[in-house]
Amino acid sequence: MKKYLLIYIVILFFNTHDFEAQEKFVASISEYNEAIKKAKAGDVLILKNGVWKDVEINAYGKGTKELPIVIKAETAGKVIITGNSTLNIYGEFIIVSGLWFKNGNSTYKSVVQFKKNTKLFANNCRLTNSTISYFKVTPGIKDHWVDIWGKNNRVDHNNFTGKTSAGTTLVVWLKGNEHIENNHRIDNNLFGFREELGENGGETIRIGTSTNSMKSSKTLVERNVFASCNGEIEIISNKSGDNIFRDNLFVGSKGTLTLRHGNNALVERNVFLGNGVSKTGGIRVINCGHIIKNNLLIGLQGEGYRGSIVLMNGVLNSPLNRYHQVKNVDIQNNTIINSGPLVFGAGKDDEKTLAPENVNFSNNLIFNNKAANNIQFVDAVSVLVSIQIISMQWMVMLLDF
Numbered sequence: 001m002k003k004y005l006l007i008y009i010v011i012l013f014f015n016t017h018d019f020e021a022q023e024k025f026v027a028s029i030s031e032y033n034e035a036i037k038k039a040k041a042g043d044v045l046i047l048k049n050g051v052w053k054d055v056e057i058n059a060y061g062k063g064t065k066e067l068p069i070v071i072k073a074e075t076a077g078k079v080i081i082t083g084n085s086t087l088n089i090y091g092e093f094i095i096v097s098g099l100w101f102k103n104g105n106s107t108y109k110s111v112v113q114f115k116k117n118t119k120l121f122a123n124n125c126r127l128t129n130s131t132i133s134y135f136k137v138t139p140g141i142k143d144h145w146v147d148i149w150g151k152n153n154r155v156d157h158n159n160f161t162g163k164t165s166a167g168t169t170l171v172v173w174l175k176g177n178e179h180i181e182n183n184h185r186i187d188n189n190l191f192g193f194r195e196e197l198g199e200n201g202g203e204t205i206r207i208g209t210s211t212n213s214m215k216s217s218k219t220l221v222e223r224n225v226f227a228s229c230n231g232e233i234e235i236i237s238n239k240s241g242d243n244i245f246r247d248n249l250f251v252g253s254k255g256t257l258t259l260r261h262g263n264n265a266l267v268e269r270n271v272f273l274g275n276g277v278s279k280t281g282g283i284r285v286i287n288c289g290h291i292i293k294n295n296l297l298i299g300l301q302g303e304g305y306r307g308s309i310v311l312m313n314g315v316l317n318s319p320l321n322r323y324h325q326v327k328n329v330d331i332q333n334n335t336i337i338n339s340g341p342l343v344f345g346a347g348k349d350d351e352k353t354l355a356p357e358n359v360n361f362s363n364n365l366i367f368n369n370k371a372a373n374n375i376q377f378v379d380a381v382s383v384l385v386s387i388q389i390i391s392m393q394w395m396v397m398l399l400d401f
Helices: 002-016 029-038
Strands: 023-026 044-047 050-053 056-059 069-073 079-083 086-089 094-097 099-106 110-113 126-128 131-133 144-148 154-156 159-161 170-172 185-187 205-208 220-222 225-227 234-239 244-246 249-251 256-261 266-268 271-273 283-285 291-293 296-298 309-312 327-332 335-337 342-346 352-354 357-367 375-377 383-390
Touching (some): 086 094, 086 099, 099 110
Parallel strands (some): 023 044, 044 069, 056 086, 094 126, 110 144, 126 154, 185 220, 244 266, 283 309, 309 342, 335 357
16 A cells, blocks of 8 residues: 555656646747746747747757757748748757748848857757748848857758858857867758859858868768759868768759868768759868768769869968868779869969878779760879779779879
8 A cells, every 4th residue: 555655646746846848839929938938948839830020039948858948830831930030049958840931031140040149059959840941131241041059959851942142051160169079960951952152152051160170070961962052162161170971962063062171071972963064063172181982973064173073282381261281181982973073183373382192092983974084183193093984985994103
C-alpha cells in the first residue's frame, strides 16, 4: 500500500508543479510579446495563421537541449510575415519554425538575425522549415536575409529564393570571441534563384570576412541545393578557417564555391551541374591547407576564374583582403566531365606573382567528348600531377611534373 501511495504522490507532484511544457496560442504581436516574456524551457508559442505585418519578432529565452523554447506557425507556411518586419533569435535553445517571410519592404538590415544587439546572441538555436522569398529592403541598403552570430546554431530545411537587393543572402559572423569556432550547421536548405547583381556582394553564403579570415569558424555546410544562384562569381565565399562543404548540389548557378580567404577547408562529395548555363563554375582555391576530394563536376560552361577547378596565384606579403598564396593543397579523386578547364596559377600579373606551391593533384578523372583545353598552366606551378584525361578515343595520359 505504501508503495502505491508513493507513486501517487510522485505523479501528483509533477502534475501540480510547473514542469510540463505549455502551449500558448497567440494571435497578435502584442499577445506574442507578453507570452515570450513568460516562456520557459519546454514552452511552445503558436502563431495564428494569417498575415503578420510590420512586426519585430523577438524569439528569446533560456531553453534546454531536451526542452527548447519553440516558436512556430499554427500551420507551416500559413503565417506570412510581411511589410517592415524582422526576426531576432537570441538566448539558449530557441527553435523558430514554419514562418514565411514574403513580399516584405523592410528598413532592417537583416530579415532574420541570431542576435538582438551587441551583447545578446544566440547559442544552440535553430531556424527551420521556413521561407524567405522576394523580401525587399529600402534602396541603398545592403541587407542580409540571415545573419548568424553566436555558437552552435542551425539553419536547416528552409527555402531562400528570389533575393534582388544587394547584400549576401546568408552570413556567418566571426567578429568577437563569442563567435569563433562556432560549429554552426547550415544544412538541407534550398537556395533558389538569385539574379545577377552586377557587382560585388551578391554571394549566397559568406562565412567570415577578410578582417577575421584567419580565425577558425568550423561551420558545416552540407546537403544544400543551390539552384540558379547567379548573384556574383562567389556562390559560397569562404572567408574563415576550418569549414566543411560537403554533399551539396549546385545546379545552373553562375559562379563557384570560392575558398577566398582562410585556411584548411574541406570540400568533398559536392555535385556541380552546369545544365548548359553560361558562366557556371566549380571550385576556386586561394590560401592554404585545403582538401578537395570526391567532387563531381559535369557540363560547367565557365572559363578563367569560373573554370572547373581554379588555383589562383598569390600576392607577395598579401594583406588580408587580397590573395594569399595557394600552399599545401590536396586535390584528389574528383571527376570532371565536359566542363571548363582546370587552371593553375590563374590571375598571374604584376601583383599576383606567387604560383601555387606544394599541391597534390592526383587520381582525378577528366573526360571531354570534344577537343578542349582541359588544363591550363598559367604559371610555373609546384605541383605533383597525376591525371587521367579521356577523349572520345579513350586515350589516357598520365602526367607527372
